Amino acid sequence: MSRRGEHDVIVVGAGVVGAATALALVREGFDVVLVEARPAPPWNAADDVDARVVALAPDAVALLDELGVWKPITQVRACAYSRMRVWDALAPGELAFAAEDRGESALGWIVENRLLQHALWQALANASETGGSLQLRVPGEVAGIENSENNAVVSLADGSSLRARLLVAADGATSPIRGLLDIGVREHDYGQRAIVAHVGTERSHESTAWQRFQPGGPLAFLPLGDGRCSIVWSLQADEAERVLALDDAAFCAELGCALDFRLGNITSTTRRLAFPLRMRLAERYVAGRSLLIGDAAHAVHPLAGQGLNLGLRDVHNLRGQLRRAKARGIDPGAAQVLRRYERERRSENTLAANSFTLIERCFNSESIAVAGLRGLALAVADKVTPLKRVLMDAAAGRL
Numbered sequence: 001m002s003r004r005g006e007h008d009v010i011v012v013g014a015g016v017v018g019a020a021t022a023l024a025l026v027r028e029g030f031d032v033v034l035v036e037a038r039p040a041p042p043w044n045a046a047d048d049v050d051a052r053v054v055a056l057a058p059d060a061v062a063l064l065d066e067l068g069v070w071k072p073i074t075q076v077r078a079c080a081y082s083r084m085r086v087w088d089a090l091a092p093g094e095l096a097f098a099a100e101d102r103g104e105s106a107l108g109w110i111v112e113n114r115l116l117q118h119a120l121w122q123a124l125a126n127a128s129e130t131g132g133s134l135q136l137r138v139p140g141e142v143a144g145i146e147n148s149e150n151n152a153v154v155s156l157a158d159g160s161s162l163r164a165r166l167l168v169a170a171d172g173a174t175s176p177i178r179g180l181l182d183i184g185v186r187e188h189d190y191g192q193r194a195i196v197a198h199v200g201t202e203r204s205h206e207s208t209a210w211q212r213f214q215p216g217g218p219l220a221f222l223p224l225g226d227g228r229c230s231i232v233w234s235l236q237a238d239e240a241e242r243v244l245a246l247d248d249a250a251f252c253a254e255l256g257c258a259l260d261f262r263l264g265n266i267t268s269t270t271r272r273l274a275f276p277l278r279m280r281l282a283e284r285y286v287a288g289r290s291l292l293i294g295d296a297a298h299a300v301h302p303l304a305g306q307g308l309n310l311g312l313r314d315v316h317n318l319r320g321q322l323r324r325a326k327a328r329g330i331d332p333g334a335a336q337v338l339r340r341y342e343r344e345r346r347s348e349n350t351l352a353a354n355s356f357t358l359i360e361r362c363f364n365s366e367s368i369a370v371a372g373l374r375g376l377a378l379a380v381a382d383k384v385t386p387l388k389r390v391l392m393d394a395a396a397g398r399l
């Protein structure tokens with residue numbers, strides 16, 4: 001901290017994106033304060049697999065590796081998937097990806113949210129040894145923000161205040177900071193809820209991510225290291241209510257049918273959780289010396305498993321902008337630095353979010369003509385190698 005009590009960066013929110021941002025910036029030599037409303041999520045490797053898992057793309061894993069948290073995660077548990085199969089409930093045609101087509105061992109990894117967050121928090125505890133400095137304000141809640149020409153001043157609910165040259169809001173999809181900064185959002189309610197659970201299957205998941213598009217929403221089966229699958233079943237809200245109310249045997253029977261019995265019968269299920277699905281795109285990423293990152297900037301449909309991957313790409317980009325600024329002696333909160341981050345990330349995130357909405361709408365239609373076109377599109381994408389490569393590169397964060 002400078003003599004005037006000013007930090008380089010305040011990060012609000014220590015979810016995966018906020019914690020990764022703070023860690024990345026401390027390692028670049030910045031003086032960072034991380035403010036999080038809730039204490040670190042409890043983690044015990046002996047517990048069952050966390051109900052929330054994410055599919056991480058290779059570029060997200062590369063970033064976590066650079067930050068020193070990937071190895072500790074794999075030492076506990078992470079499941080690589082080497083294949084992906086996508087098909088339509090109403091039309092023939094199937095798209096299949098295989099890591100070996102690219103000479104790679106995995107298309108991505110399934111990791112528990114709580115383990116990811118735990119590994120990041122562990123690394124944060126030792127972060128100051130790596131270059132910069134870190135102050136944790138947990139639990140800490142932001143009550144107000146003032147952006148001036150020279151710094152951003154954050155008042156906390158306990159009456160204290162913090163000052164920094166840059167404020168990073170990583171406070172999630174409903175971001176209170178976005179509201180305090182008066183940044184508008186474009187919202188789209190999909191009218192769906194995503195049901196998540198871990199299920200046992202009669203046949204092996206073959207380290208494959210399975211996705212079947214059906215009217216009402218997509219159903220994904222993601223492989224877990226213990227042989228079970230984690231499902232994300234997006235359904236219209238009223239249908240989701242009905243499915244949530246089923247007893248376990250009836251739920252397993254309907255789920256097996258919904259996946260065309262590709263993995264045979266469903267033999268067990270954990271407790272089910274449900275999440276309302278809503279796209280939220282911030283109209284701007286920057287206000288004065290503050291910027292939005294992760295779900296605070298863009299919350300997207302989970303059908304492509306890209307929400308967190310996009311957030312970690314924001315972290316990678318911001319780290320690069322601030323690294324260059326530091327090397328040139330430029331203030332980390334300077335408008336030119338923040339605008340560049342906004343320009344580069346907002347275009348990719350908006351394109352991705354709108355593409356997912358388009359795919360969701362297209363696959364939701366029960367029209368025979370649209371279904372026929374979908375089947376054709378899947379079959380063509382599967383056969384045309386350059387197109388398939390582009391789709392794989394996009395999912396892997398290589399475009």
Ligand SMILES: Cc1cc2nc3c(=O)[nH]c(=O)nc-3n(C[C@H](O)[C@H](O)[C@H](O)COP(=O)(O)OP(=O)(O)OC[C@H]3O[C@@H](n4cnc5c(N)ncnc54)[C@H](O)[C@@H]3O)c2cc1C
Binds near residue numbers: 054055
């Ligand atoms: C069903 C489902 C499946 C998904 N699957 C995938 C997937 O396979 N792959 C993928 O990449 N993404 C996936 N996602 C998306 C992914 O979960 C999110 O993009 C990601 O968790 C967002 O992380 P975040 O750190 O930006 O926000 P959050 O995880 O929401 O973290 C925000 C943090 O800010 C804190 N906070 C909030 N307000 C304040 C405040 N005022 N002061 C201090 N702290 C505050 C909160 O306590 C929280 O810790 C999925 C989402 C859903 C719903």
